[in-house]
Structures are given as structure tokens and as C-alpha cells.
Amino acid sequence: MTMTTDQEPGEAAGAVSASDTPVAADAERRLHPMSWLFVLLASLKQFILPLLALLVFGQGDRNALWPLIGVGVLALVSVWQYFTYRYGVADDALVVRQGLLERSLRVIPFARIHNVALQQSMLHRIFGVAEVRLESAGGQKPEAEMRVLKLEDALALEALVRQRGAAAVEAAPATSDAALLELPTGEVLRLGLVSNRGLVLLGAAFAAVSQVDRRVIPNLFERWGETLFGWAGERQFAATEYVLAAITFVVLVVLLLRLLSMALALLQYHGFRLTEHGRRLTVERGLLGRWRTSVSRRRIQAWTLREGLLHRLLGRRSLEIDTAVSEQGGQQRTLREVAPIATPDTCAGLVDHLLPKARWDRLEWHPLPAASWWRLWLPTLPWVAIGTAVLTWRFGAWGLLLLAWLPWAAFKARQRALRAGWSLGPELVAVREGWLDRHWRFAEIDKLQATQLVQSPVDRRCGTATVWLDTAGAGAMSPPLRIRFLPLAQARELHEALTRELARRPLRW
Structure with missing residues (x-):
């Protein structure tokens, strides 16, 4: 027993x-x-x-x-x-x-x-x-x-x-369920449009088929290529027409994947409703099958606000949480998406409602040092070098075209460095990163498990350090809660201040 x-x-x-x-x-x-x-x-x-x-x-x-x-x-x-x-x-x-x-x-x-x-x-x-x-x-x-x-x-x-x-x-006190967010069908379709669920499903299907016969996928592409180029050859396509045909094909595939993503979003998020009963949040969603889960607000450990390129074009963001319940086998077992898609004002309103003491809209953001852009660009160099060597060995001088990626990577690194920042308030610590795909990661100070001051060999050379902040329940796809590229003296001061604050406050689950 x-x-x-x-x-x-x-x-x-x-x-x-x-x-x-x-x-x-x-x-x-x-x-x-x-x-x-x-x-x-x-x-x-x-x-x-x-x-x-x-x-x-x-x-x-x-x-x-x-x-x-x-x-x-x-x-x-x-x-x-x-x-x-x-x-x-x-x-x-x-x-x-x-x-x-x-x-x-x-x-x-x-x-x-x-x-x-x-x-x-x-x-x-x-x-x-x-x-x-x-x-x-x-x-x-x-x-x-x-x-x-x-x-x-x-x-x-x-x-x-x-x-x-x-x-x-x-x-x-006894309260009735209060609706915090409801997603109409139009919002669910927008969620499918900005997500990559269709691509993920297609990849999973290819992987499953490959387990049966590894030649199925290569044979499928080979037959498709033979059919496509045979049809183009019969019409005596010129080089420009081949390029246009390829672009049209890519656009068609992207559109089909987006339509598939929208259909999957309808199946998973139709009737999405976020409600609050006392201090407990409940989410219910699904078209054919229904999924309902609830969690106490005090179990929320960290928050992630996301905004991709398509999100910005549609004027939308998404809000996720980490809770003190782990995941098993890569499957989500707890409430994670508070707002799968919503307007920036709605997301900010949810944060203010659920974290009233954090004063999210009043945080003072500190930018990273402007010269840190090359640190973001540096990891690109070895991959481009390896890729260029392989392509040059296989295709000759045409492989050198991959070097054109370096200026774009440098530009992207500069933009990321300009947008990156961190904030420390009385109740909240937050970081922001990204350029095309942006995110804000934040947690209540009471929910921090530990702080760590880390210096890589490049950090020691540059006199900088990274402050890592650990919370419970972080998912595998959650961005890290860290403040990078700080001058060593500032990083030590921040680390010591957070350590004293954690020692003074009890850990809240």
C-alpha cells in the first residue's frame, strides 16, 4: 500500500x-x-x-x-x-x-x-x-x-x-466566473495565420512516412521535379520564366501551409475563453475536442510576451506563462497560453490585472551597451564559414555567395542590440530582446529561484558578464531570463542587489 x-x-x-x-x-x-x-x-x-x-x-x-x-x-x-x-x-x-x-x-x-x-x-x-x-x-x-x-x-x-x-x-469571498478574454473566430484565424502549426504538422507527417520507407520522400520530390520541369520544358521556358515559376510555387506552398495552420488553430482554439474565479485562472478551448485547465495565480512563475513580424502587421501579441507544473514527454500538461493572440492593449491590461503591483506600464528600461552588437553577430561567423566551405567544395565559386549573409547578419545584430534592454522594479525584473521576432520576459522577484553571475571567455576579455535569473516551470521553448553584456562592475552590483533581495523575501510558489 x-x-x-x-x-x-x-x-x-x-x-x-x-x-x-x-x-x-x-x-x-x-x-x-x-x-x-x-x-x-x-x-x-x-x-x-x-x-x-x-x-x-x-x-x-x-x-x-x-x-x-x-x-x-x-x-x-x-x-x-x-x-x-x-x-x-x-x-x-x-x-x-x-x-x-x-x-x-x-x-x-x-x-x-x-x-x-x-x-x-x-x-x-x-x-x-x-x-x-x-x-x-x-x-x-x-x-x-x-x-x-x-x-x-x-x-x-x-x-x-x-x-x-x-x-x-x-x-x-465567493465570486462567479469573470471572463478576462474571449477569442472570436476572426481572432482564431489570425492566430493560425501568424503561427507555423501547418509547417510543424507537415514535418511530423514527413517524419512518420520516412519511418515506413526512407525513399518515399526523396522519390516524391524527384517525381514532382520531373513532372514540373518536363511540363516547363515542353513550353520552352526561358530562365526568367523558370524563376517566376519557382517563386509562384513557393508562394503557393506558403499559402497552403498558412491555410492548414488556420484550420489547425480552429480545431485547437475555437471557443477560447479565459476566466477568473477568485484567484484561479481557467482556460477552455477546442472545436471537436474540448480542453479545460485551471491554475492558481500564485503558481505563475514567469511571463513571456511575444510579437513576431506577422503579429506586428496585424497589430497583435501573445502572452504566455510558466507555472510550477512540469511537462512530460514534451507534451503540455498545464495552462501556458493566457492570450494566444490579442491586441497590445489587451495583453498589457491582462498583465496589469494579474500583476497589479508590478506596474508593467511604468517600468524604466535600461538599454544594453551600444557596442554589444558584434557579440550578437559573432556566433554567425563559424556557421557561415563552414557553410561556405561545404558549398564551395560542392559547387565551386558559387558557394562564395553565402558570404553575402554576413552583412545582413551584422545589420540584424545591430537592430537587436538597439532594442534589447532590461528593467528592475520593486516587484518585477524584466528583459526584452529580438528585432523581427520580439519578446519580453519577466518575473516577480518573489518567484526567482536563484541568481547567477556568468562570464564566458569573451566576457572576461571584454570585461562584461551575464546575470542569469532562474524560475520554476520554464518550458523548453521559453526564452531565458537573463541580462547580457553588462559591464562587470554593473553586473556584480545588480547580482548582489538581487541576491540580498531574495534572501530577504520568502520564496512564493
């Missing part, structure tokens, strides 16, 4: 009435009667295509039916889980019992639950059920994963976590 009984301070949350929480404190509940089907489908997800291929193309070979024995075993295990899984509430904890021969009892204090995620696929919505995951800070897997509950029971459990999580501290 295993038991989890760790305690930590609770969090303020909105109170709910007893009618909102049908999960009684002295009752144990089962999963939905059809939960075995969803557990079975989840187990078969990676085997279903090979099984179908064996059944369809097995050509009457009885050996192709042997994998069905494994399917039967998985079905029995799924039914077994339904009959042996119970959950209920005891005091201020969720109690999960499972197993018959090997029993396990898991007690999860509500104060430990940092994130509640509800997911619904099309099949979930047909049966009126949802999959529930309860996450804690830094866990490599969910504290509890329930496949599946009735939708009303899932929502009641979410409300119960919100209510009981406030038991360790004074509860916030």
Missing part, C-alpha cells in the same frame, strides 16, 4: 456552494461505466494501425489474428480497472483507491493540487464524459488521472479542488 500525505500551504480560491459539489465527503465514487472503453482505446492508440493493416492485408493468414489476444488482455485490464478504482473525499484531501490483488491508497491534499485539467475528445463529448488530470508542482506524472468521469462530476471535482484548496488559509 502506498500513501501520499504531504502537506503544503493552501491557496486562496473562490468558494462554491454545496450544490456545485455533488462529490460528498463521506462517499466513494466509481469511474463512468464506459471508462473501460476509453482506457482500452488509450492503450491501443499506438497499435491500432498495425492491427488494422494485419487484418486488412493479412491475406487469410491465421497468424495475423494472434495480436487480437493482446487486445483481449487489454480489454480485461481496462474492465478490471473500472471495478477496482474508487475515489472520494476525506477532510481536505482526495482519496484514490485502486487494485484488488495489489492494492494502493493515494491521499492527495487539495493544497498540493496546482492544476486541474479536463480533456474531451469527440468520443468523450458523445458520451458526455471527460478525462481529469490533477497535477502537482514538478511531478513527472499526474497525481491522479481519472479515465473517465461524467462531465458534471468532473466539473464538480474541479470546483471542489478550488473550494477545499482554500481551507489552509482564509478563503476568498
Whole structure:
């Protein structure tokens, strides 16, 4: 028997009435009667295509039916889980019992639950059920994963976590859900337009096909090239016409990828709604399948405000957060996008509302030293040199054309250096970087885990240093929170000031 009984301070949350929480404190509940089907489908997800291929193309070979024995075993295990899984509430904890021969009892204090995620696929919505995951800070897997509950029971459990999580501290007054942001269809289409989801999906499809036959992709491009150039040769294209045909082809591919990105954005973000209940944020989104997750505001560790070139053309930005819940297997398990796309004023309003003491609009920005542009340009040199050497060896003098990239890289580095800056306020530390693709990265000082003063060999030569600021829950794609290329004396002064401030303040999760 295993038991989890760790305690930590609770969090303020909105109170709910007893009618909102049908999960009684002295009752144990089962999963939905059809939960075995969803557990079975989840187990078969990676085997279903090979099984179908064996059944369809097995050509009457009885050996192709042997994998069905494994399917039967998985079905029995799924039914077994339904009959042996119970959950209920005891005091201020969720109690999960499972197993018959090997029993396990898991007690999860509500104060430990940092994130509640509800997911619904099309099949979930047909049966009126949802999959529930309860996450804690830094866990490599969910504290509890329930496949599946009735939708009303899932929502009641979410409300119960919100209510009981406030038991360790004074509860916030009861409030109704307040909508902070809703994305109409037009905004969702803009999100697809500025994103690269179509390119990512296409790359994943090519990778999957390559696993089956590595010659499929080269053969596909070879046949396409033969068809295209054969058609152009029949019409006796000149060099200029070949160039125009190539440009037209590239534009067509880009447009198709953008249309695919817009379709994917509709599937993922249709009906996006950000709401606030007390001190807890909830996001719900999705067209065919619905995804709902919530997190306490006090669990937010850092913020990222992004603005790409297309964002600026459309007058939009995006706002993301890092929370004290890790990711597993590269998959997002917690709320990350507060505003997938919104106007700059809307993003600034969200920051001011959620961080009222930070005074985001009053930050005093300090630019980096103007001479630091060459430090941003320096990493380009070895890559251009290697690329030029390879292309020259393969194509002769034409490979030297790659050297034309260096002036452009120098110009881009100058623009990045002019825009880069940092700010330190009473409650907030922030950095900004980028030129064509810009971002602002900031965190409350109370949420910093540690500070580090780093000098590379180039820094020691130039008398500069970088101050690194660590926070919990940073994603793999999140930009670093760092202040680069500071004069050594200034970097030491900043590092010592932040270190003293961290020692004076308690760490807030």
C-alpha cells in the first residue's frame, strides 16, 4: 500500500456552494461505466494501425489474428480497472483507491493540487464524459488521472479542488466566473495565420512516412521535379520564366501551409475563453475536442510576451506563462497560453490585472551597451564559414555567395542590440530582446529561484558578464531570463542587489 500525505500551504480560491459539489465527503465514487472503453482505446492508440493493416492485408493468414489476444488482455485490464478504482473525499484531501490483488491508497491534499485539467475528445463529448488530470508542482506524472468521469462530476471535482484548496488559509469571498478574454473566430484565424502549426504538422507527417520507407520522400520530390520541369520544358521556358515559376510555387506552398495552420488553430482554439474565479485562472478551448485547465495565480512563475513580424502587421501579441507544473514527454500538461493572440492593449491590461503591483506600464528600461552588437553577430561567423566551405567544395565559386549573409547578419545584430534592454522594479525584473521576432520576459522577484553571475571567455576579455535569473516551470521553448553584456562592475552590483533581495523575501510558489 502506498500513501501520499504531504502537506503544503493552501491557496486562496473562490468558494462554491454545496450544490456545485455533488462529490460528498463521506462517499466513494466509481469511474463512468464506459471508462473501460476509453482506457482500452488509450492503450491501443499506438497499435491500432498495425492491427488494422494485419487484418486488412493479412491475406487469410491465421497468424495475423494472434495480436487480437493482446487486445483481449487489454480489454480485461481496462474492465478490471473500472471495478477496482474508487475515489472520494476525506477532510481536505482526495482519496484514490485502486487494485484488488495489489492494492494502493493515494491521499492527495487539495493544497498540493496546482492544476486541474479536463480533456474531451469527440468520443468523450458523445458520451458526455471527460478525462481529469490533477497535477502537482514538478511531478513527472499526474497525481491522479481519472479515465473517465461524467462531465458534471468532473466539473464538480474541479470546483471542489478550488473550494477545499482554500481551507489552509482564509478563503476568498465567493465570486462567479469573470471572463478576462474571449477569442472570436476572426481572432482564431489570425492566430493560425501568424503561427507555423501547418509547417510543424507537415514535418511530423514527413517524419512518420520516412519511418515506413526512407525513399518515399526523396522519390516524391524527384517525381514532382520531373513532372514540373518536363511540363516547363515542353513550353520552352526561358530562365526568367523558370524563376517566376519557382517563386509562384513557393508562394503557393506558403499559402497552403498558412491555410492548414488556420484550420489547425480552429480545431485547437475555437471557443477560447479565459476566466477568473477568485484567484484561479481557467482556460477552455477546442472545436471537436474540448480542453479545460485551471491554475492558481500564485503558481505563475514567469511571463513571456511575444510579437513576431506577422503579429506586428496585424497589430497583435501573445502572452504566455510558466507555472510550477512540469511537462512530460514534451507534451503540455498545464495552462501556458493566457492570450494566444490579442491586441497590445489587451495583453498589457491582462498583465496589469494579474500583476497589479508590478506596474508593467511604468517600468524604466535600461538599454544594453551600444557596442554589444558584434557579440550578437559573432556566433554567425563559424556557421557561415563552414557553410561556405561545404558549398564551395560542392559547387565551386558559387558557394562564395553565402558570404553575402554576413552583412545582413551584422545589420540584424545591430537592430537587436538597439532594442534589447532590461528593467528592475520593486516587484518585477524584466528583459526584452529580438528585432523581427520580439519578446519580453519577466518575473516577480518573489518567484526567482536563484541568481547567477556568468562570464564566458569573451566576457572576461571584454570585461562584461551575464546575470542569469532562474524560475520554476520554464518550458523548453521559453526564452531565458537573463541580462547580457553588462559591464562587470554593473553586473556584480545588480547580482548582489538581487541576491540580498531574495534572501530577504520568502520564496512564493
